Amino acid sequence: NLPIAVTGVSSGIGAATASMLNDRGIKLVGIDRTVPESFAGTFIQADLSTPAGARAAAAQVAEAAPGGLQGLANIAGVPGTAPWRTVLGVNVFGVRELTRALAPVLAEGASVVNLASSVAFHWRGLADACARFALAQDTEEALDAVAGDAHATGESYLFSKQCVCFLTEHLSAELLPRRIRVNAVSPGPVQTPILEDFKNDHGRDKVEGAAKLLGRFGEPEDVARVVAYLLSDAAPWINGADIRVDGGLTAYRSSAAI
Ligand code: NAI
Structure with a gap:
């Protein structure tokens, strides 16, 4: 029974995932920049916004899990109201650096889950730009290179989540020889503190209109349940996938657009 590392445990979907895994008897190592009100496991306070921060967090996780990890859930994320860098x-390089730094600690057969977003489905045409950005060796250079790019800076959240979808497939291929699965979960609007930022970023009417259409906003547990499933042995043949958990929002919008 090796532990699972979960980022973003101090709020919303990360907190719900940690609590669900704890109820199933799984040991946890939690990571967040904010100290959680309550957390059952080893908590590591870390800032995942820089590669150095992500690597320092990984070193502490490795120390807290000397026997290795059975999983990693990259849930921490920031909305588009934060500065684009x-x-x-956090959303792209935080996921990449933490996963790569923890790869040697992940046991064979382990599972990694990344939080993308249903908004990424609107941006499939940016695959090449995302690939260049998300795989850049020098992250500072990559950030400087997209400074004049309207997609990457003006729609940084959408761009970042498209990059997460790309990185998920890429890391899945990278870790396949070690039988480590890497999948993404793409939620629609979920009732967490970040939702208020989404209303300010994407438009209040649009976000509230989605809840009207679907009957409600998602709850953190709607997403946590799928993350926990992908982390478990119940999903051994799901690898490199992106599972939409959005109440049908994306399907409705794309079919309405036909
Ligand atoms: P939240 O705001 O409730 O939680 C995010 C957590 O990430 C917070 O605890 C925060 O402290 C942590 N975090 C942020 N920056 C960090 C950093 N630099 N280092 C370490 N920790 C950091 O948001 P929520 O809703 O739980 O979001 C979880 C994930 O789900 C995010 O990646 C978000 O983009 C994604 N998502 C959320 C949706 C929603 O409607 N709530 C919809 C689609 C995707």
Whole structure:
């Protein structure tokens, strides 16, 4: 029974995932920049907005899990109301650097889950730009290179989540020889503190209109349940996938657009 590392445990979907895994008897190592009100496991306070921060967090996780990890859930994320460098730093490079730094600690057969977003489905045409950005060796250079790019800076959140979808497939291929699965979960609007930022970023009417259409906003547990499933042995043949958990929002919008 090796532990699972979960980022973003101090709020919303990360907190719900940690609590669900704890109820199933799984040991946890939690990571967040904010100290949680309550957390059952080893908590590590870390800032995932820079590669150095992510690597320092990974070193502490490795120390807290000397026997290795059975899973990693990259849930921490920031909305598009934050400065674009922070959005791309946490949502893209935070995920990449933490996963790569923890790869040697992940046991064979382990599972990694990344939080993307249903908004990424609107941006499939940016695959090449995302690939260049998300795989750049020098992250500072990559950030400087997209400074004039309207997609990456003006729509940093959407761009970052498209990059997460790309990185998920890429890391899945990278870790396949070690039988480590890497999947993404793409939620629609979920009732967490970040939702208020989404209303300010994407438009209040649009976000509230989605809840009207679907009957309600998602609850953190709607997403946590799928993350926990992908982390478990119940999903051994799901690898490199992106599972939409959005109440049908994306399907409705794309079919309405036909
Ligand atoms: P939240 O705001 O409730 O939680 C995010 C957590 O990430 C917080 O505890 C925060 O302290 C942590 N975090 C932020 N920056 C960090 C950093 N630099 N270092 C370490 N920790 C940091 O948000 P929520 O809703 O739980 O979001 C979880 C994930 O789900 C995010 O990646 C978000 O983009 C994604 N998502 C959320 C949706 C929603 O409607 N709530 C919809 C689609 C995706």
